[in-house]
Amino acid sequence: MASIRRLSSSLTHKPNFFSSHITPPSRSQNVANSARRFFSAEAVSHPSNRVQVYISRTSDPYLNLSIEHFLLQKSPPDSVVLLLYTNRPCIVVGRNQNPWVEVNLGLLPASVSGVVDDEGREDAVRLVRRRSGGGTVFHDAGNVNYSVICPPAAFDRDKHADMVVRALSTLDIHGSARVNERHDIVLDVPPSENGDDGEKTQTKTFKISGSAYKLTRLRSLHHGTCLLRSPNLPFVSPLLRSPAAPYIKARGVESVRSPIRNVGLADTVSFEEAVVAEFGAMYGNVDPEVIEDWEAAEILNEVPAIAKGYAELKSPEWIYTQTPQFTFSTHPTDEDPRPRPPLPDDLPPDFRAAMTVRHGQVIDVSGASLLEPLNSAYLHQVTDWQPKVGNEPIGRWLNHLFGVGESS
Numbered sequence: 001m002a003s004i005r006r007l008s009s010s011l012t013h014k015p016n017f018f019s020s021h022i023t024p025p026s027r028s029q030n031v032a033n034s035a036r037r038f039f040s041a042e043a044v045s046h047p048s049n050r051v052q053v054y055i056s057r058t059s060d061p062y063l064n065l066s067i068e069h070f071l072l073q074k075s076p077p078d079s080v081v082l083l084l085y086t087n088r089p090c091i092v093v094g095r096n097q098n099p100w101v102e103v104n105l106g107l108l109p110a111s112v113s114g115v116v117d118d119e120g121r122e123d124a125v126r127l128v129r130r131r132s133g134g135g136t137v138f139h140d141a142g143n144v145n146y147s148v149i150c151p152p153a154a155f156d157r158d159k160h161a162d163m164v165v166r167a168l169s170t171l172d173i174h175g176s177a178r179v180n181e182r183h184d185i186v187l188d189v190p191p192s193e194n195g196d197d198g199e200k201t202q203t204k205t206f207k208i209s210g211s212a213y214k215l216t217r218l219r220s221l222h223h224g225t226c227l228l229r230s231p232n233l234p235f236v237s238p239l240l241r242s243p244a245a246p247y248i249k250a251r252g253v254e255s256v257r258s259p260i261r262n263v264g265l266a267d268t269v270s271f272e273e274a275v276v277a278e279f280g281a282m283y284g285n286v287d288p289e290v291i292e293d294w295e296a297a298e299i300l301n302e303v304p305a306i307a308k309g310y311a312e313l314k315s316p317e318w319i320y321t322q323t324p325q326f327t328f329s330t331h332p333t334d335e336d337p338r339p340r341p342p343l344p345d346d347l348p349p350d351f352r353a354a355m356t357v358r359h360g361q362v363i364d365v366s367g368a369s370l371l372e373p374l375n376s377a378y379l380h381q382v383t384d385w386q387p388k389v390g391n392e393p394i395g396r397w398l399n400h401l402f403g404v405g406e407s408s
Helices: 027-032 061-074 159-169 233-239 269-283 293-302 304-314 369-374 385-389 392-402
Strands: 051-056 080-086 090-093 126-129 137-139 143-150 176-179 185-189 204-209 211-215 220-227 248-250 289-291 326-329 353-358 361-367
Touching (some): 061 220, 159 176, 289 293, 361 369
Antiparallel strands (some): 176 185, 185 204, 326 353
16 A cells, blocks of 8 residues: 655654564664654545645656646545645646647756756656636746645635745745736846845746646636746746747647746745645645655555556656647738748748648648658658658758657
8 A cells, every 4th residue: 555654844754663674774773763654545536524634746747747637536516625746857748738849848858958967967848737717837946736626615826826825925935925817926126135235126927837737626726837946947948839839820828928937935845834834824734645766666656646657647648639729831821811931941942832730640741742742641750751751951940830740
């Protein structure tokens, strides 16, 4: 049975119970950490578990989102749940978004993105599609995610964002946090702290937290991010600007872009403690349960619902083929009269092409006959566009626009 240890006051104690296949702690650790509380997956749904708080120490975004979905589905209808987690570098698109519009897919490999992990090592950026709506966000070790699950009658788009703002107000941050009219948390930074000189410079506002929601008949979910100390902010804008977007007319939700900034905390634990305290003030204090990184394999082995959700979220079918239908065209059309950026000089002067893509698969091609081999192709399975179209400049350009996918 997967177990989740009790959170100590410092959030740093190690558990003193391990199943037989886990390396046990040393004797000194056993002595120092005598308290261990067990928590089973079944306990999530127990009617008496009216207030639940979890902090996940795994950085696997697919697992964290699967745990979150399990809590949404299995916690008692009248309960309130808080989950805090921090992911390794990843881009998370909304349930109804188009990754070819939202993300520069060609920049995701570690050798290209420049993104680093919490220890400064180059790290590949994962692409994730969550189950809630909303826009695209970037996660890394300096970005703590909060999730609140509650009855629909208690749901309010600002209620738990305000909770996070109150938590931030207790910490030493660079500016004043508030919830704006879009239900995002923003930071108002005075001239003395935003790097500008001169008395006439006005306070600047930066987005530090975006939110997304999922509402069901019995439960509501509000989850959001909080940029605390990300080392990767210079790379966020290039990653979230797709070179293909000007040529695509897409259904679904497009992200609203805003200037972003770190809150400026030295650590993430103080933020976790502050949010837990504010949640406790709202609903009643309970001891948080910490899901340790070493427990990930146990959870996947022992909780089939989480394992099933995890496999789905990691699958290319979920990430790419859930994309709503879209059209790509090199030139303005009746359906999409927007002007297009100039095409590269090395493309044929009369090159014109258009294609319709449904669930990530090309279903219609018009214009350049070179693109005919793309019919029925799944975009995410194309590992190199050049042999597909038989033309090096066109293939190189399409590689740039759509990225290079994994082989099927």
